[in-house]
Amino acid sequence: MHSAPFDNFIMSVIVLNTITMALxxxxxxxxxxxxLKLANxxxxxxxxxxxxxxxxxxxxxxxxLKWNLFDMFIVITADIxxxxxxxxxxxxxxxxxxxxxxxxRILRIAxxxxx
Numbered sequence: 001m002h003s004a005p006f007d008n009f010i011m012s013v014i015v016l017n018t019i020t021m022a023l024x025x026x027x028x029x030x031x032x033x034x035x036l037k038l039a040n041x042x043x044x045x046x047x048x049x050x051x052x053x054x055x056x057x058x059x060x061x062x063x064x065l066k067w068n069l070f071d072m073f074i075v076i077t078a079d080i081x082x083x084x085x086x087x088x089x090x091x092x093x094x095x096x097x098x099x100x101x102x103x104x105r106i107l108r109i110a111x112x113x114x115x
Contacts, residue, residue, distance in 0.1 A: 017043040
């Protein structure tokens, strides 16, 4: 998928995703926590769809661009963090891994700098 409107939409979603991650706070209410988790899931779905559409449209060329590989890595780490938060035991190790994966997602903002 290579179109200006699609790219602009994805860039907007990246900005919104970064803002929602910045809204997280210590001892936040359960409602806020649930809303941020829902937003996180929606963003992950959008980024997975973007990755799949690009894989379909670009085929082998997708893997030739390092930015695509970087995006794929970020999408996969986001998916892993969601799976860990849903299926994890809640141990400190799981919580630490989720935090590391969330920090990696902030690197997606680097994509904006490229533009």
